[in-house]
Amino acid sequence: MTGSQSPVIRTHALTKRFGSLTAVDSVDLDVRAGDIYGFLGANGSGKTTTVRMLLGLVMATSGRIEVLGQPMPAAGGRVLDQVGALVEGPAAYGHLSGRANLSLLDGSGSRRARGAPGDRADRVSAALEQVGLGGVGRRPVKAYSLGMRQRLGLAAALLRTPRLLVLDEPTNGLDPQGIHEIRDLLLRLHAGGTTIFLSSHLLAEVEQLCTRVGVLDRGRLIVQSQLEELQAPTGRTLVRTPDAAAALALLDGRVEHRDGETLLVRGGDPATLNALLVGQGIRVRELGPERRSLEQAVLELTGPSADRVESGRVGSGRVGSGRVGSDRVEGR
Template identity: 60%
Template structure:
């Protein structure tokens, strides 16, 4: 069985790239290929212009990663885990280790961490610890698989803000997720996988292009329907959906005819619509 088939992934320096797709679509396998944790049977992978896995020893020190469940020794504290993780890495400085561990714990919201073993952590705390490990060596690129799994809404927003801040400082962010809303709020470019193939890849703005429809809120929907007969797609007691290419021109027309407009806005496609159209009709449901 082929897990990833003919994917041509284009992640550019400085991107906030979100990889989306249903469960089992191949997202995690693709992330593992990028990190030389799995090996492709054909094709090529290049990260920072260098082939992986052949030159992975040059590439991986530049990457901070969190794949699937964050790894840790459950009987040790989070701080001890990070100290060991740093000591095992190439070019680690013992002199600055304690300071750097403290800094990354502060950044991910674990600055007040105590000596509890990791086995006593909540899922959200484990996620934060995994992200701290990924940030420990100031990576040029972050590769994250479901980074907000287990976090509450406030925690999700904190991690989103942190990733945006890191990206604005020059770190390329690549994340795999099934949370469409989070990707829509964070990412600038998106790829969509389905059954092992990359079925869509573009900037978020391009994917959410205008639909050619304008939503008009008005206390006089009958007047709008009468004036724009043939262009009205749907309406109710307070709004009308109109097929029109220029919202400013439409607003001017309505105002010139003494139609009161409360608000008017271009209708764009949601990321959810884009993904559902691009992927097959499969889910985790088990019907009779």
């Protein structure tokens, strides 16, 4: 991140208590223009409460919030026209079609955001096409699958071409193809200049999308970093060789772990290690520095977790890696 990037979301000592429970504990967020910011945490860690405070849906107990350079919730009337949001699942009138719901939502806004098409019907059609609901027709929302409802909520968030997109578990209910499509859509929006704040407990989703990560554990922000910094080399070298037994004997105690043809070697320079192995006639299929996965980095920071409530804090469950869900609708 460079110093020239302007702040898009900034909080200072943001705190929310519900009676004796501290759901969000003195959180300092720093999201800059151009980020795809992954807000990670187990279910119950305080992510959704934080997002709701950012959008003025829940009042903070203490602390400060700025969104797009303006104080929230005081400047909500000016700020929220430039923000698209999907929080805790989409709301809609079940007896109306998705298109009718979006038309009502679009008509309720006081201003149009940058670059939005001038005609309401065009804006609604464009948003539905973007999320794979272009062929939904007049089917009422009450007949939608969970995945279709999620797509409709994302379409609503995109209606006004927002500067900032705030998403809470946006792939909930989507099947693997749907998750891939939404990921591609978010990358296109980011390439077009949209800053994205993505709250999720799915490590794979964040690892494939995000440039920067904040990890929330039992209400506290325990790390905020570029993703590449969290995944820095561990100081060990990964070696794949069909001559694993010979390599194990040659390296004499430097191998920390073996799994079939894969060896994890402690210390040393990868180039020197490769020269040693090849010089002894050992075939090397792959060799390079080991890097932490995002899952490894998060677990090192948070430790093993189970659903819990401890000493006045909302407990956290295990951070997950995948979810299977529902459908898309295409025009014919």
